[in-house]
Amino acid sequence: MQQRSTARWRTCRQGRTKIVIDKFDVKKTDLRLESAKVKSENVEIIQSSKGDTELPVSVASIIAKSLFEKKVDDLNKIVGVDLRSAKPKDIDPEVLPTVAKLHFSNVRAVLDSKKIDSATL
Numbered sequence: 001m002q003q004r005s006t007a008r009w010r011t012c013r014q015g016r017t018k019i020v021i022d023k024f025d026v027k028k029t030d031l032r033l034e035s036a037k038v039k040s041e042n043v044e045i046i047q048s049s050k051g052d053t054e055l056p057v058s059v060a061s062i063i064a065k066s067l068f069e070k071k072v073d074d075l076n077k078i079v080g081v082d083l084r085s086a087k088p089k090d091i092d093p094e095v096l097p098t099v100a101k102l103h104f105s106n107v108r109a110v111l112d113s114k115k116i117d118s119a120t121l
Contacts, residue, residue, distance in 0.1 A: 015042065016041075016042050016043065016044050017042060017043045017044070018043075018044045018046065019038070019043060019044070019045045019046070020046050020048060020051050020054045020056065020057050021045065021046070021047045021048070021051055021057070022047075022048065022049075022051030022052055022057055022061070023047040023048055023049045023051060026047055029047060033045060072084060075099055079091065079092065079095050079099060083099055087106070088100055088104075088106050088107045088109075088110045089106075089110050091110075093110055093111060093114040096110060096111060097111070
């Protein structure tokens with residue numbers, strides 16, 4: 001596996017920046033990269049289903065997970081609920097839109113039962 005990884009790094013032309021992304025949703029990622037104006041002649045972007053075999057991708061994943069967990073801890077203190085184990089019905093419906101994915105059916109059910117329109121929040 002290390003040889004393949006090293007070979008892929010060598011294929012990047014000198015003077016170009018190489019970005020390796022763990023492949024998830026190619027179309028959405030391409031749109032995000034376009035809107036962020038990341039694509040250029042000097043940037044090579046590789047979306048790989050084995051992106052986490054590249055050390056920088058693995059490190060970025062660990063950092064992202066750590067930051068996410070810190071943010072959840074901060075939100076737990078603000079809303080007074082352990083968001084990792086709470087059900088949507090256990091969270092104040094006025095707060096729910098700021099801490100939950102609104103398209104989930106169980107979240108939508110709570111908001112609908114309290115007549116809260118997430119579009120106006």
